[in-house]
Amino acid sequence: MADESRTLVIVEDDEAFSRTLRRSFERRGYQVISASSHDELQALLAEHGPAYAVVDLKLNGASGLACVQTLHAFDADMMIVVLTGFASIATAVEAIKLGARHYLAKPASTDDIEAAFKRTEGDVETPLGTRPTSIKTLEWEHIHEILAESGFNISEAARRLGMHRRTLARKLAKRRVT
Structure with a gap:
């Protein structure tokens, strides 16, 4: 097996974004492997x-949270960074x-990402937000919490939220950060 100290696995289903990340990290001296699903990740870890x-x-x-769990179980010292266009407090806490x-919220x-790998401790000097949370943000956080609880199954989350599946899908499409 090659020197694994600079090996990076990218778990991303967007091929173009994965390819861009791969090239960028390879230029920085990382050996990059990639997977687009949890099953592919498990095969790579073998x-x-x-x-x-x-x-x-x-x-x-x-949900990529299963991948985080698998990676952490494989090596508790692995530096894992989660990227998302669907950032929420609920999923951040779970990750x-x-x-x-x-x-990190996309775009990152x-x-x-490399700075996040190097930061191993929290920063007590991080400024506290002074702006109150808006109703839209509270709604978004609640939707995301329910989504995470339902394993990102939109139909199940819509049922739990008491809304039509298409309504939830539209809300998610409007809020997506790319």
Whole structure:
């Protein structure tokens, strides 16, 4: 097996974004492997022992949180960063509980990700927000919490929220950060 200390696994279902991240990290001296699903990730872990991981939160409708859990179980010291276009407090908390070191909202650059790998401790000097939470933000957080609880199953989340599935899908499409 090659030197795994600079091996990075990217778990991302968007091929173009995965390819861009791969090239950028390879230019920085990382050996990059990639997977687009939890099953592919498990197969890769049978052959490689990455020290770093970048995981998309939403993988073809499935939750990337299972990948975070698998990676952390494989190596508790692995530096795992979760990237998402669907950021919420609920999923951030779950990602950290499952073993992620950081949680970044897309768009995030390679510099942002690498900086997150290097930060191993919290910052007590982080400024506290002074702006009150809006109704729209509270609604978004609640939707995301229910989505996470339902394993990112839109139909089940809509049922739990008491709304039509298409209404929930429209709300998610409007709020997506790309």
